[in-house]
Amino acid sequence: MNHMIKYIIRRLVQAIPTFIGITILSYLLMSLSPGGAIRLLTFGDTRLKPEEREAIEARLGFNDPIFVQYLRWFLGDHWMRWDANSDGVSDGSFLVPLDADGDGAPEPPGVGRGVILLDFGSSLTRGRRDALSVIAERIPATLELGVASLLVGLVVGLPIGILAAVWRGSFFDNFTRIFATFSTAIPIFWFGFMLILLFGVTIKGPDGQGLLPMGSRCPTSLTGGCAPLHERLEYLILPTLALAVGAVAGFSRYMRASMLDVINQDYMRTARSKGLNNRVVWFKHGARNALIPIATFLGPALTGLLSGAAITENVFSWPGLGRLAVESVTAKDYPIVMAVVIMTSIATILGFILSDILYALIDPRIRFS
Amino acid sequence: MAHLEKLWYKSKLAHYMCHVECNLFSKIPLGGKMLKATRFLLIGVTAALIGAFVIPAFAQDVTPGQGGILIEGNFGGDVQTLNPFFISDTASSRVAGFIWPGLVAVDPDTATFRQNDPTALAESWTISDDGLVYTFTLKQNWTWSDGTPITARDIQYSWDALVSGALDETSRYVSLQEQIASVESPDDYTLVVTYNFADCTAISNAATIPVVPSHVFPADYAELTPDWEFNLAPTVTGGLMTFGALNPGEQVALVSSQSFGGAPEGVLLAGYIYKNVPDQRVLVEQFVAGGEGNPNVIDGPAVSARADLIADPNVQPYQFPGNAWDYLALNYADPANAQARFAEDDSEIDQGHHPLFGDLRVRKAISHAINVDEMIEAALFGFGDRMNAFSVQASWAYPQDLPMIEFNQEMASDMLTEAGFVDDDNDPATPRVAQGAMYAADGTPFVFTLLTNQGNARRETVATLIQAQLALVGVQVDVQAIEFNTVLEAMDNQNFDAVLLGWRNGYPDDPDQLNLFGGTADTIGGNNMVSYYNPRFDELSRAAAAVPGCATEDRIPLYAEIQTLLQDELPYIPLYTIQGFYGSNVGVSGFDPRPSNLFWNVDTWAVRAQ
Numbered sequence: 015m016n017h018m019i020k021y022i023i024r025r026l027v028q029a030i031p032t033f034i035g036i037t038i039l040s041y042l043l044m045s046l047s048p049g050g051a052i053r054l055l056t057f058g059d060t061r062l063k064p065e066e067r068e069a070i071e072a073r074l075g076f077n078d079p080i081f082v083q084y085l086r087w088f089l090g091d092h093w094m095r096w097d098a099n100s101d102g103v104s105d106g107s108f109l110v111p112l113d114a115d116g117d118g119a120p121e122p123p124g125v126g127r128g129v130i131l132l133d134f135g136s137s138l139t140r141g142r143r144d145a146l147s148v149i150a151e152r153i154p155a156t157l158e159l160g161v162a163s164l165l166v167g168l169v170v171g172l173p174i175g176i177l178a179a180v181w182r183g184s185f186f187d188n189f190t191r192i193f194a195t196f197s198t199a200i201p202i203f204w205f206g207f208m209l210i211l212l213f214g215v216t217i218k219g220p221d222g223q224g225l226l227p228m229g230s231r232c233p234t235s236l237t238g239g240c241a242p243l244h245e246r247l248e249y250l251i252l253p254t255l256a257l258a259v260g261a262v263a264g265f266s267r268y269m270r271a272s273m274l275d276v277i278n279q280d281y282m283r284t285a286r287s288k289g290l291n292n293r294v295v296w297f298k299h300g301a302r303n304a305l306i307p308i309a310t311f312l313g314p315a316l317t318g319l320l321s322g323a324a325i326t327e328n329v330f331s332w333p334g335l336g337r338l339a340v341e342s343v344t345a346k347d348y349p350i351v352m353a354v355v356i357m358t359s360i361a362t363i364l365g366f367i368l369s370d371i372l373y374a375l376i377d378p379r380i381r382f383s
Numbered sequence: 384m385a386h387l388e389k390l391w392y393k394s395k396l397a398h399y400m401c402h403v404e405c406n407l408f409s410k411i412p413l414g415g416k417m418l419k420a421t422r423f424l425l426i427g428v429t430a431a432l433i434g435a436f437v438i439p440a441f442a443q444d445v446t447p448g449q450g451g452i453l454i455e456g457n458f459g460g461d462v463q464t465l466n467p468f469f470i471s472d473t474a475s476s477r478v479a480g481f482i483w484p485g486l487v488a489v490d491p492d493t494a495t496f497r498q499n500d501p502t503a504l505a506e507s508w509t510i511s512d513d514g515l516v517y518t519f520t521l522k523q524n525w526t527w528s529d530g531t532p533i534t535a536r537d538i539q540y541s542w543d544a545l546v547s548g549a550l551d552e553t554s555r556y557v558s559l560q561e562q563i564a565s566v567e568s569p570d571d572y573t574l575v576v577t578y579n580f581a582d583c584t585a586i587s588n589a590a591t592i593p594v595v596p597s598h599v600f601p602a603d604y605a606e607l608t609p610d611w612e613f614n615l616a617p618t619v620t621g622g623l624m625t626f627g628a629l630n631p632g633e634q635v636a637l638v639s640s641q642s643f644g645g646a647p648e649g650v651l652l653a654g655y656i657y658k659n660v661p662d663q664r665v666l667v668e669q670f671v672a673g674g675e676g677n678p679n680v681i682d683g684p685a686v687s688a689r690a691d692l693i694a695d696p697n698v699q700p701y702q703f704p705g706n707a708w709d710y711l712a713l714n715y716a717d718p719a720n721a722q723a724r725f726a727e728d729d730s731e732i733d734q735g736h737h738p739l740f741g742d743l744r745v746r747k748a749i750s751h752a753i754n755v756d757e758m759i760e761a762a763l764f765g766f767g768d769r770m771n772a773f774s775v776q777a778s779w780a781y782p783q784d785l786p787m788i789e790f791n792q793e794m795a796s797d798m799l800t801e802a803g804f805v806d807d808d809n810d811p812a813t814p815r816v817a818q819g820a821m822y823a824a825d826g827t828p829f830v831f832t833l834l835t836n837q838g839n840a841r842r843e844t845v846a847t848l849i850q851a852q853l854a855l856v857g858v859q860v861d862v863q864a865i866e867f868n869t870v871l872e873a874m875d876n877q878n879f880d881a882v883l884l885g886w887r888n889g890y891p892d893d894p895d896q897l898n899l900f901g902g903t904a905d906t907i908g909g910n911n912m913v914s915y916y917n918p919r920f921d922e923l924s925r926a927a928a929a930v931p932g933c934a935t936e937d938r939i940p941l942y943a944e945i946q947t948l949l950q951d952e953l954p955y956i957p958l959y960t961i962q963g964f965y966g967s968n969v970g971v972s973g974f975d976p977r978p979s980n981l982f983w984n985v986d987t988w989a990v991r992a993q
Contacts, residue, residue: 047868066558067908139472141464142609151631203662210665215672223674229665234454234676236636236654238628328661333632337661341460346868 022371029363036359037129041084044348072115082109087352090133091124134353138346145349149335149357153320155231156334158243159327160319162254167261172308174262175269176301179277180292190266197263206256206329213252226252229331253330257323261315268311272304279303306377313369320361321354447649448639451990453971454656456666456678461659462635465626466614467593468541468550468607478635478657480982482620484525484533484645486574487590491977494779495891495935496586502645502983504533504594505574514581514931515564517589519574525644527596527621533644535568540597542566549604562588583933584893596621623986624655634658646986651973655985664688670966671695679968679990682981686766686841689964698966703978704768704776705963706892709842709885710955711833711849713740713749714877716914721877724905724916734905734914737880738823739831744802746953750788752795752856753849759959762844766964770957772946773896777960777978779935780894780942785950788957796856804829806857814859830859831880834873837864845958846883874912882912885961890979894942897924900954915954920945 071077075086086094095107104112104120112120127133134145178187214228227233227249232240240246276282277300285299324336335354342350459474470479484504490497498507508519525533542563545556562582567575576589596619601607617626623646624637635657639650658678660666667688669677684692693700716722717735726732740746759767768776771785800806803820814830817823833849835842843864850860860881873879886899898904901921904911927941950957965981967974973988 136610137463139463140461141466141469141614143615144610148631155632207662207664210668215668224672227676228669228672229660230633230658230676232630232633234452234634234636234656234658236452236627236638236656238630238634238636240630240633329665331633331658331660331662331665333630333659337632341661344867345460 018371018374021374022367025367025370029367032363033359037088037356038084040352040355040359041087042080044352045080045083047346069115069117073121075110075114077114078110085109086124086126086128087135088129090126090128090131092126093124095121095124097123129352129356134356135349137342137350138348139342140347140350145353148350149338149353152333152335152338155332156321156323156327156336157319158231158250159253159257159323159332159334162250163257163261163323164315164319166254166258167265170258171262171265172269172301172305174266175271176273176296176304178266178270179273179304180296180300182274187270190270194263194267197259202256202260202323203325203329205259206253206326209252209256210329228252229329231332253326253332256330257326265308265311268308269301269304272307273300276300276303306373309372309376310369312372313365313367314362315365316368317358317361317365321358445651445989447641447651448653450651450653450988451992452654452656453652453680453985453988453990454658454676454678455680455682456660456670457657458659458661458663458666461632462615462629462657464609464614465617466609466611467595468544469609469614474657478637480622481624481637481655481985482617482622482626484594484621485590486519486538486592486594487586489891489979491980491983494777494979496590504644508586510585514585514929514933515578517576517578517585519576519589521572521574522644523572525621526642527598527619528625528640528642529596529599529619530642531596531598531619532571533594533596533621534571535574536571537594537597538574538592539566539568540600541593541595544600544604544607545592547604550607556591559588559591563592566592581929581931583928583930583938584895585933587891587893594621623650627654632659643986648986650986651989652985667692670968671698673697673968673970675992679971680974680981681964681966683964684966686764686961689766690764692964692966697969699969699971699974701965701974701976702766703963705961706775706777706888706890706978707885707963708770708773708775708887708960709845709883709958710773711749711753711958712874712882712884712913712955713737713746713953714879714881714913715741715916715954716877717741718878718880721907723907723909724902724911724914736822738817738820738827739804739829739880742802742821743952744798744821745804746956748795748798748802748856749853749858750953750956751791751798752858753852753956753958754790755958756790757852758845758848761848762841763959763961766962767959768962769959772950772957773899773955774894774942774946775888775892775960778888778892778894780892780939782943782946785943785946788950792852792856799829799856799858804857811855811857813857815857828859829857830861832861832863833881833883834863834865834870834879835883836867836870838867839864841961842883842885849883875908877907877912877914879912894938894945895924895928896945896949897921897928900949911954913954915952917948917952920948920952923948 075083075091078086091110093108094110095104095112097103098105102123104123106112114121126135132146136142137145137148140148174190178190181187210228213226214224217225219225231249232246233249243250282295282300285295290299321335323334324340326332327334327337328340338350339354341347342354455477457474457477460472462474462478463472464470464475465479465482467479467483470476486503487496487505487508488500488503489495490500498505504521504525505519506522508517510517521533521535523532527533544550546560550556562578562580564577564579567577569575576585578585578588582588599613599619601611615629620626620640621643623640623643625640627636627638629635637655639652639654641649643650660669660678663685666678666681667684670679670681670684671692673679681692689702692698693702714737717737720735722732722734724732724734736742755769759765759769769787771787772782774781799815803817803823804815805818806815807818814828816829817825817827819825820827833846835846837843846862846864850862853860870882870884874882874884899910900915901911901924902916902918905914905916923941923945927938927945930937930941963978965976970991971988972991973984975984977983
C-alpha cells in the first residue's frame with residue numbers, strides 16, 4: 015500500500031508541469047482566437063464610440079501584455095491591484111497600471127483568486143454568474159448520460175466481444191464486425207436524428223404520441239425541477255442509445271481482440287481439460303484475464319463522462335457539459351470555455367493516473383514503481 | 384438603424400417592448416409578387432376562418448389561468464438573465480417580454496408607437512415644441528405582482544441607477560446617456576424625459592429604460608450586479624406572466640399573472656414554457672409531432688422546413704415579409720491600409736482605394752452580374768424577397784417606387800471592360816485582368832476573396848452562387864466560409880475584399896442607416912466597414928432623423944432619396960430579405976400574429992389538448 019501511495023503522489027507531482035503547460039497552451043489559443051470579449055460585454059452597441067470601447071478594454075485589462083493577462087487568469091488579480099487601507103479604492107499595483115483607462119481614478123482592487131484556486135471568473139453571457147457554478151449545475155446531466163452510455167457500452171459490448179472471439183469466423187462474429195464498423199462510421203448526429211424520427215415520430219405509443227420523448231432530460235412543467243431518474247428513464251433511452259452505440263462497438267472490438275489473445279493460453283486448455291463447461295471457461299477464466307487490457311481504457315472513459323458529449327447533447331436537448339462548452343465557444347464566453355477546458359484537462363490527467371493504478375491493481379505482475 | 388444579425392441582443396427592444404402589428408400586405412409589390420401575395424392571402428384567409436369560427440368556441444369556454452401551457456422552442460442559448468438591466472441575448476429578451484411591463488407599445492396596424500396602447504404602461508405622452516422634452520402620463524391601475532402600484536418612480540429608479548456610475552459600464556446604456564439628458568418623475572404617474580437633441584428615435588430610447596420594481600431592487604445601486612440572485616429568479620414582476628422556474632439548459636417556465644394591467648379580462652393560458660431545443664431540425668420535428676411536452680408554437684423555423692409546415696393540416700402558419708436581410712459588402716478602401724475616415728482633429732484621412740471595388744463602375748457591374756432570384760429559389764426555398772436597396776419591405780420607409788437592380792450579365796461584362804478589366808485571352812475559365820483600370824495595376828487579375836460565416840447553410844449556398852454567377856463575367860471569387868468571429872474581426876479591421884453577411888431590423892423599424900454608412904461610423908471596429916462616404920448621405924440621414932414632429936409622411940421622401948442614393952453608390956450590393964414565419968399547433972386558439980410580434984394578443988390564447 016505504501017508503494018501505491020508513493021506512486022500516486024509521485025504521479026500527481028509529475029502532473030503539475032503538465033497541468034501548467036495545458037493552462038499556458040489553452041490560454042494562448044484562446045487569446046489568439048478571433049473576436050473579442052468586448053463586443054460581447056458591450057452588447058455590440060453600434061453607438062459606442064471607439065474611445066469608449068478602448069476605455070472599457072483598458073479597464074478590463076485586455077490591453078495588458080499577454081503574460082500579465084495569463085497571470086491574472088491563473089493566479090488571480092488580488093495581488094496585482096490592492097486596497098491597503100480598506101477604503102474600497104486601490105492604492106497600489108504591480109504589473110498593471112493603477113489607473114488603466116486614464117480617467118484619473120484608480121481601477122477597483124483585484125478580487126480574483128485565479129484558476130489555481132478554482133476561480134474561473136464570471137461568465138460573460140450567463141448573467142455574469144460564477145463560471146464554476148455554471149459548470150457544476152451541468153455535471154449531473156452529463157454524468158447521467160455518460161454513466162448510462164458507459165454501462166450500456168460495457169454490459170453489451172463486452173459479452174459481444176467475448177462471444178465474437180470464441181465463435182471466431184462465425185456469422186455472429188462477422189455480423190458484429192459489420193455492426194461495429196457501421197457504428198463507428200455513422201455520424202452520431204444523424205443516428206440521433208434517426209432515433210428521434212423512429213421512436214419519437216413514427217412509432218406511436220398507446221396514447222397516440224411518439225413512443226419515446228424526442229429530447230430533454232426532464233418533463234416540461236410550470237413548476238420546474240426534475241423528477242428522480244427512475245421516474246424519467248424514458249428520457250434517457252434515446253440519448254443513451256445514440257451515445258452508447260459507439261461504445262458498444264469499441265468495447266466489443268477491444269474485448270474480442272483481448273479475448274483472442276487469452277483464448278489459446280495454456281490455462282484455458284487446462285480449464286477445458288478439467289471438464290469445465292464452455293461458459294465457465296470463457297467467462298470465468300478467459301474473460302477475467304482478457305479484461306486486464308480493457309481496464310486501461312476505463313480511466314479515459316471516465317474522463318469522457320465528465321467532458322460530455324456535445325453532439326448527442328445538442329441533438330437531444332440534453333443540458334450537459336458538452337452542450338455548455340459548445341454554446342460557450344459559439345458565444346465567445348471565454349471564462350466558461352476555459353473552465354471546461356481546465357476541468358477536462360484535470361479529469362484527463364487523473365483518468366490516466368487512475369488507469370495506471372487500476373492496471374497495477376488488477377495485474378499482480380505490474381508493480382508500483 | 385439596422386442591426387448585425389450576429390448581435391442577437393439587438394432584437395431585445397423588438398421583443399421586449401413592442402406589441403406590434405403591421406399591415407404588410409399593402410406593402411407587397413404586385414406584378415411579379417402576385418403569386419406570393421396570393422399565397423399570403425390564402426394562408427391569412429384560412430387562418431382567419433379558423434380563428435373566426437372554430438377557435439372562439441373553444442376559447443370562450445376557458446377560464447383565465449386554465450387555458451393550458453404554451454410551449455415555445457428555443458434554439459438559441461440558455462436564458463442568461465431576466466434582469467432588464469443586464470439582458471443581452473434573444474432568449475432572455477423573449478422571456479423578459481412576458482414578465483416585465485413596457486413603457487410604450489407599437490400600434491399593430493401601423494407598426495409605429497401609439498398612445499394608450501392597452502399593453503403599455505404609458506397612457507399618453509406629449510412632446511415639447513423643440514422636440515426635446517417628452518412627458519409621459521402613466522396608467523394608474525397597473526401593479527406589480529405583489530400588489531404594489533407601478534409608478535414613474537420605478538423608471539426613475541432605473542435611470543438613476545444607470546447614471547450613478549455604479550452599474551457595470553460595459554452595458555449598452557453608455558450610449559443611451561448621450562441621448563437622454565435627464566429623467567424626472569414629478570409625481571407617481573408622470574415621467575419627464577429630456578433629450579440632448581431632437582431625434583425621431585426618442586420614444587424608442589425612452590422605452591429602453593427598464594421598468595423595474597424599485598421597492599424590490601437594491602437602494603444601493605452597487606448591489607445591482609449581474610450575479611444578483613434575483614436576476615435568474617425574479618420574485619416580483621409586472622408583466623403578463625410571473626416567473627415560475629428555471630431549469631438551466633432545459634427550460635424557463637412562467638405562470639400567468641391575473642393581475643397584469645394590460646389584460647383586464649385575465650390571461651387564459653396557465654403558463655408559458657420556453658424550452659431549449661438547440662437543434663432546429665429536432666425543434667421542427669417536435670413541433671410537428673405535437674403532444675404533451677412538445678412545442679406548440681414556433682418562430683422562424685429554417686426555410687427548408689417551411690413548405691412542409693405550411694402543408695401540414697395540424698399547423699397554423701403565418702408568413703410575412705421579414706426584417707432580416709443579407710448583403711454583399713464590397714470594400715471601397717484599400718484593405719492593406721485600413722484606417723478610420725476621420726482623424727482626431729476631424730480632418731479626413733486618405734484611406735486609399737480598393738484595387739477592384741474602389742471604382743463605382745465595378746461595383747455596379749457586380750450588382751448587375753448576380754442573379755438574386757436564383758439565390759432566393761436555391762438558398763431560401765422561395766421564402767425571400769429581392770431588395771431594391773437597403774430598406775426592408777416591412778418598413779414604413781420602404782421606397783416603393785425604386786426599381787430593382789436589373790440582372791444583366793451582358794451589361795455587367797461591358798461595364799467591367801469599360802472599367803479597365805478585360806478578358807485578354809477569351810478563356811472564360813480565367814479571370815479578367817486590369818488594363819487601364821482606375822486603381823488596379825495593369826495585369827492584376829480580377830480575383831477576390833468573399834468571406835461568410837461557416838455553418839450558415841443559406842449564406843454558404845448564396846456565396847457559391849455568387850462565385851458561379853460572377854465566373855460567367857470573368858470574375859474569380861475565392862469563397863471562404865469561416866468562423867463567425869473571424870469574419871467579424873476582418874470586418875472590424877476593414878482588411879477584407881468582400882463579405883456576405885446580414886442585418887436584422889427592429890420593430891418599429893428605424894430606417895436610419897447613419898450607423899451603417901455614415902462617415903463617423905467608418906472607424907476601425909465601426910459598422911461602416913466598407914468605408915462608404917458621401918456627405919450628402921450623412922446630411923440627408925441627419926435631416927430625416929430630426930424632422931420636426933417626426934411624422935412618417937414627412938420622413939418618407941427623405942428616406943426614399945437616401946435609398947436612391949445608396950442604390951446608385953452601392954456601399955453594399957443589395958440581395959434579399961428572408962421572409963418571416965410563425966406557426967402554431969391547431970390546438971392553440973387565439974393565434975393571430977403580426978410580423979413584429981407573435982404574442983401581441985397572447986392573453987387571449989388557449990391551448991387545447993391534442
